[in-house]
Amino acid sequence: MAEDIGDGAKAEQFAQPTGFAFDAVSEAEITKVVAKYPPGRQASAVIPLLYIVQEQMKRSSGSAWVPRVAMDAVAQKLEMPPMRVYEVATFYLMFNTRPIGQFHLQVCTTTPCWLRGSDAVTAACRKATGIQGWGETSADGMFTMTEVECLGACVNAPILQVDNDFYEDMDAERTEALIAALRRGERPPAGSMAGRQGSAPEGGPTTLTSLDAQPAE
Numbered sequence: 626m627a628e629d630i631g632d633g634a635k636a637e638q639f640a641q642p643t644g645f646a647f648d649a650v651s652e653a654e655i656t657k658v659v660a661k662y663p664p665g666r667q668a669s670a671v672i673p674l675l676y677i678v679q680e681q682m683k684r685s686s687g688s689a690w691v692p693r694v695a696m697d698a699v700a701q702k703l704e705m706p707p708m709r710v711y712e713v714a715t716f717y718l719m720f721n722t723r724p725i726g727q728f729h730l731q732v733c734t735t736t737p738c739w740l741r742g743s744d745a746v747t748a749a750c751r752k753a754t755g756i757q758g759w760g761e762t763s764a765d766g767m768f769t770m771t772e773v774e775c776l777g778a779c780v781n782a783p784i785l786q787v788d789n790d791f792y793e794d795m796d797a798e799r800t801e802a803l804i805a806a807l808r809r810g811e812r813p814p815a816g817s818m819a820g821r822q823g824s825a826p827e828g829g830p831t832t833l834t835s836l837d838a839q840p841a842e
């Protein structure tokens with residue numbers, strides 16, 4: 626059955642589950658999260674709870690997404706109208722309202738990443754996965770490719786986010802190598818793929834290079 630709860634994406638054929646229950650891991654997380662908010666303000670925990678749902682779906686099905694019935698479970702848990710949960714889940718791009726592949730490739734194409742080569746990263750993702758368009762999943766079900774706006778890591782642009790990890794200073798070659806590693810079941814450490822220390826300049830830090838340095842008189 627085609628399902629679209631209003632995120633504007635192309636309607637696809639996929640099945641919505643008919644039931645959802647939080648597992649023990651999620652229940653423990655929910656207890657911790659809800660305790661951060663004053664009594665009567667538990668609705669403020671809607672975003673963390675949607676993340677908890679998405680992680681549970683990843684554990685149970687291999688696909689990190691938020692079915693509508695799980696949004697209803699969040700609404701019930703937080704004693705808020707389901708529509709208010711739907712509004713949040715469909716507004717934020719980080720919540721997937723339809724099943725995705727095992728790995729979520731999120732390519733930042735905003736100006737700093739574009740100037741630093743996001744077109745090449747996109748092309749490499751397409752070449753390595755066979756995916757042609759944004760929002761599509763590869764034929765083998767391993768990868769979904771999404772275009773995202775600035776991820777707030779422009780200093781190490783271009784960025785390819787895989788699930789929750791930022792891979793920085795990407796280019797075509799590094800992108801293809803990363804995807805090949807993921808296919809092999811490896812998970813390379815996130816961060817700069819150019820070996821950059823944090824967000825220091827390419828070539829290494831240029832300030833505060835010595836702990837012994839004394840301020841000028």
Ligand code: FES
Binds near residue numbers: 782
């Ligand atoms: S423009 Fe890509 S991280 Fe900011």
